[in-house]
Amino acid sequence: MGGDGAVRTRAAGIVAELAAELEEEIALGLLHPRERLVEDDLMERFGAKRHVVRSALATLESRGAVERRANVGAFVRSYTAKEVRDLYDVRTLLEASCARSIAVPVPPERLDPLVECQQAHDAAVAAQDRRAAHRANLAFHAILFGLSDNRTLVEAVRHHAGMTSSIRSLTVADDQYLLRAQAEHWEMIRALQEGDRDRLVRVCVAHLEPSRDAYLRRLAVG
Template sequence: MLFVDNMLNNFETSGLPGSKFALPKEVMGGRMPDTLVYQLENDIIFGALAPGTRIIEDRVIERYGAKRHSVRRAFHELESRGLLVHIPNKGVEVVQFTPDEVDALYDVRLILETAAAKRTELPAPTEVTRKLREIAEKHANAIAQQNFRGVYWLNQEFHTVQFSCCGNPRLATLIELHARIAQPIRVIKYDDKAHMDTVVGQHYAIVEALEGASQEQYVEATRKHLPASAEAYRSHYERRYGRSHSNA
């Protein structure tokens, strides 16, 4: 369980909004989260930089007080995370998914995450399930306080720890990558109390399954946690652009 130990040991206590934990250093690429990458990522995820928005270097330099080389490095990093896209002769834009592209993304996530669940040795180590319960409680509190940035980072943290015990670091990394790409899709449901209450319950169900010995129960708990955000995105997109546009 060396990979699990490394993941748990790399959590910082200096904290992100709503949490005393930060993301593991390897997930953040060795950087602390108060960087230009972190600021731009948050602005994309929470809609300050809307899908399809053209991102201009000079405006980023002015708005964030950054150096040009830092802006270009941030663009490259966020392109690799699937949040920005470089369009020839136009520049860099915030990625904009069609509903069909979202469905394809969630199909991949379902394959990866259930594969990880099937490979996870049960019951999971006590230090993992204890950490997950702590994070789940903080996540629930952030929802109650409508601290949506805290909700986002705590959810990332929860699933990073969850999949750290699948026994395959490459698989865990792929899951993390696709979860990051999906974040602007997931936040659409953050102000839906019924949905978020369901998410809280699903987190605890995942922990309980990890504490048990039933692989089937854990796979099903993992599977149930995925679909709602993709369905909500399709509804949101069709309200904005029309049903025919979503199938173009």
């Protein structure tokens, strides 16, 4: 039983790694909305078995990053304008509520990991390392909303943010957006330090607007 458990754990880890890699490529704009994800291509590229690739795609489907169509295959998820607005309305409600639930001011020892994460984000932006900036950004928001003691709300924030990978891809490579995100992250940190919950909520809500608006603009001209 112990051996079987170890095998299952390793298999689950491989699936998680493949899903994370594909999700990151979607968020970075390397895989585009409506792009087909061909199982044979992914098997060859990652040296993975078919059941692993299928499990990874099923994981991404559950997260809202991929859509699978019977007898057709898997595609990077695309959104209509209404779906984008609806999703971001929900994200606004969830993230504002989560930010409001954080007990402020946050003591320095609890803020230190957030500050360190933002320093890593600063360095990645300065080096124009999009992948590192993306990873630091994800870590920043995980730590930020993790300051709330409402675990159900934190998980809802994480899930709905994950659904927007393809939407956010339009701003990840934009220098002006990265600089704006950087400034807003530091503003969030200052609000937490100073106990200004209303400012924290305002900045968190404003932080969602660029990716939503960029995707809507793309739909309008496309």
